[in-house]
Amino acid sequence: MSIAQARPGARLQAGLLFALACPAVHAATYSLPPPPRFDTVPQLDEALDQLRKMSWALYSDALAQADSRGRTIAQDVNQWLLSPDHEERLAALRARAQSQSAAADSAALQATLGEAATRVQQERCFAAVLAGYWRYRELLARHEARLQALKERLPQDEPAARQRRIAPLVMRWAGALTAAMSADSLSAEEVAVEELTRTTEQLFSAYNEERGELASSLSTQERAQGKAPLTQTRQTPCQEPHPQTSGSPKPRLAVNNRALEEVYPASSKHALFEGRTVIDASVSANGCAEQAAVYQSSGVEELDDAALRWTLQAHFLPGERDHQAVTGVVRFAVKFVLSAPLSYQGWSP
Amino acid sequence: MATLFSLQYPASMPDKQRYRDSREFMDLLLKGVKVPRMVGTQAVRITSFGPAQQEELLRDHFGRVWQLRAWSLGFADAYIVTLALPTPDGYVGMQTIAPSFLLDPIKETLGFVADYLYLSYSGSLTQWRAFLDRRELRPAVFDRFKLQYEPDKRVRLESPRVQLDSAGLMSLGARSSLDLQMTYMLDHGRLIWDVGGITLRQDRDKGTFVAAYRQANPAEDAGRGPRERWEHMTKHNGDFSGTAQHDNEFKNFWVRTVAGGVGPSASASDPGSRALYEVVYNTDNAILPRQFDDIQSKLAQDLKITE
Numbered sequence: 001m002s003i004a005q006a007r008p009g010a011r012l013q014a015g016l017l018f019a020l021a022c023p024a025v026h027a028a029t030y031s032l033p034p035p036p037r038f039d040t041v042p043q044l045d046e047a048l049d050q051l052r053k054m055s056w057a058l059y060s061d062a063l064a065q066a067d068s069r070g071r072t073i074a075q076d077v078n079q080w081l082l083s084p085d086h087e088e089r090l091a092a093l094r095a096r097a098q099s100q101s102a103a104a105d106s107a108a109l110q111a112t113l114g115e116a117a118t119r120v121q122q123e124r125c126f127a128a129v130l131a132g133y134w135r136y137r138e139l140l141a142r143h144e145a146r147l148q149a150l151k152e153r154l155p156q157d158e159p160a161a162r163q164r165r166i167a168p169l170v171m172r173w174a175g176a177l178t179a180a181m182s183a184d185s186l187s188a189e190e191v192a193v194e195e196l197t198r199t200t201e202q203l204f205s206a207y208n209e210e211r212g213e214l215a216s217s218l219s220t221q222e223r224a225q226g227k228a229p230l231t232q233t234r235q236t237p238c239q240e241p242h243p244q245t246s247g248s249p250k251p252r253l254a255v256n257n258r259a260l261e262e263v264y265p266a267s268s269k270h271a272l273f274e275g276r277t278v279i280d281a282s283v284s285a286n287g288c289a290e291q292a293a294v295y296q297s298s299g300v301e302e303l304d305d306a307a308l309r310w311t312l313q314a315h316f317l318p319g320e321r322d323h324q325a326v327t328g329v330v331r332f333a334v335k336f337v338l339s340a341p342l343s344y345q346g347w348s349p
Numbered sequence: 350m351a352t353l354f355s356l357q358y359p360a361s362m363p364d365k366q367r368y369r370d371s372r373e374f375m376d377l378l379l380k381g382v383k384v385p386r387m388v389g390t391q392a393v394r395i396t397s398f399g400p401a402q403q404e405e406l407l408r409d410h411f412g413r414v415w416q417l418r419a420w421s422l423g424f425a426d427a428y429i430v431t432l433a434l435p436t437p438d439g440y441v442g443m444q445t446i447a448p449s450f451l452l453d454p455i456k457e458t459l460g461f462v463a464d465y466l467y468l469s470y471s472g473s474l475t476q477w478r479a480f481l482d483r484r485e486l487r488p489a490v491f492d493r494f495k496l497q498y499e500p501d502k503r504v505r506l507e508s509p510r511v512q513l514d515s516a517g518l519m520s521l522g523a524r525s526s527l528d529l530q531m532t533y534m535l536d537h538g539r540l541i542w543d544v545g546g547i548t549l550r551q552d553r554d555k556g557t558f559v560a561a562y563r564q565a566n567p568a569e570d571a572g573r574g575p576r577e578r579w580e581h582m583t584k585h586n587g588d589f590s591g592t593a594q595h596d597n598e599f600k601n602f603w604v605r606t607v608a609g610g611v612g613p614s615a616s617a618s619d620p621g622s623r624a625l626y627e628v629v630y631n632t633d634n635a636i637l638p639r640q641f642d643d644i645q646s647k648l649a650q651d652l653k654i655t656e
Contacts, residue, residue, distance in 0.1 A: 052635060056637075082637055
């Protein structure tokens with residue numbers, strides 16, 4: 001079975017299996033905060049207080065479960081954020097700045113505050129990286145849960161094969177985190193964060209692909225077992241009959257359909273679920289989808305459901321036989337791809 | 350009719366003689382209680398009565414020792430009578446004026462009322478040390494209460510039920526304070542009056558403290574609230590999970606957990622004697638999570654329930 005991917009504006013060919021895709025930009029983000037600048041000791045104090053609050057905000061995050069390293073976010077915070085030696089250095093800089101301020105030595109004061117700003121920035125970057133890592137980790141846990149649920153329904157699955165794809169990435173991801181949190185300079189931090197970003201992106205892609213493959217196998221298995229597919233039937237009147245036909249016995253999608261982005265479930269986007277659902281649409285002679293059935297699941301129920309809903313609202317060119325519009329079934333793939341960089345909604349420093 | 354009063358002395362100035370000096374006691378009381386004497390048509394406020402003319406000690410049914418004192422108001426054929434309970438930080442008590450012919454019944458009445466006065470004991474650590482040293486004036490329940498205070502370093506408290514060492518928990522100083530809440534409890538089937546709660550504050554006016562409150566096993570027919578609270582305590586969940594908490598401003602941090610349940614009371618045949626302790630550590634100091642975790646670890650080591 002061949003699948004052609006189509007971008008908006010591309011010509012869809014009748015009789016083929018289509019894939020509809022949102023513009024794809026797929027990159028993880030660990031947004032680093034802009035560097036601070038201090039002119040006075042109270043400004044430094046305020047920044048130090050903010051760092052302390054950041055530590056608490058992360059420490060008490062509800063993400064209490066341990067990750068693949070067997071560590072919790074609280075343990076990471078305790079080890080890496082404002083560690084005793086970093087805290088000591090910042091306290092020494094603060095004391096030096098205080099005495100320079102008292103002595104009205106503004107040149108020395110600015111130099112000290114500049115050094116403190118660099119250290120504060122490093123801590124803020126650490127906080128941003130930890131926040132990002134653990135938020136993505138929470139999302140990955142949801143991906144893992146979906147994968148597990150599919151695996152349980154597919155006894156002949158070979159988990160070892162999947163482990164070969166995901167397990168090394170998980171290890172690389174953990175290593176990239178350690179490297180980012182151990183960087184001793186801001187430039188080293190940036191390099192480490194780039195690697196962390198790449199690995200995060202690859203990990204989500206691997207999970208999405210893996211789940212897609214499992215879901216596809218499961219759909220095949222269930223069809224062979226005669227299990228009824230997930231189906232939606234039109235409950236509303238059809239739109240106006242389409243003036244054209246597809247020019248072949250099979251119907252095909254019209255080109256002026258609404259963007260998939262409009263039906264992409266927000267919760268799936270938030271969880272960074274991507275997927276492809278193959279749909280069988282029963283199209284009436286007037287170009288109206290009377291029924292839509294999932295031929296091949298994406299592995300995410302809400303994506304399948306969104307694909308069915310989109311299909312029932314879509315415009316089709318009906319099939320044609322002997323110069324007459326006829327009913328027919330068309331099979332196409334609806335592909336949900338994130339259009340924005342991976343990002344998370346939530347706390348950031 | 351009697352007036353209830355509370356006298357508090359400065360925390361940093363324990364004075365062994367103070368509790369024996371009836372003149373100083375009444376002079377201080379007269380700063381708050383107005384007792385006038387008519388001179389012609391003018392009411393002149395009395396500022397001192399001198400030493401008490403009658404003085405005796407009275408022990409109430411809790412074993413607390415009260416100082417019963419009387420001063421003659423010769424000009425009115427009456428007495429001013431006080432029944433005062435020495436506490437670490439001063440006194441609490443009752444004061445009244447008795448016509449001469451009613452002096453004895455009123456003294457008896459005050460003694461009767463004393464049995465119905467409930468109070469917690471509070472004071473600075475220096476005051477506590479001095480209070481415990483005044484053996485003749487302290488309640489019998491404190492005979493088995495030990496307090497070792499190394500100024501600015503640590504305090505070690507030891508009672509038959511609880512041991513607390515402050516060393517890893519907070520720094521202490523002149524403004525630190527100790528509060529003991531007294532309560533009735535069953536002890537091997539016998540009803541006794543003892544220390545039911547301990548609160549050690551780093552600074553009496555601020556929010557850093559460690560506290561342990563005794564919670565007896567509620568009776569079967571107790572209300573749902575106490576039963577559920579006990580359940581959470583025994584299972585270390587709900588409010589007693591031992592998880593660090595903070596307010597929305599990240600200014601106040603606390604942990605609530607449970608101690609006890611492994612000593613003699615845990616295996617007591619009388620369920621009413623079983624007891625756990627709600628342990629709270631709270632701080633309003635600027636503190637990092639790892640520092641708070643350290644304190645939590647030390648809390649588990651430094652607060653021991655021995656009943």
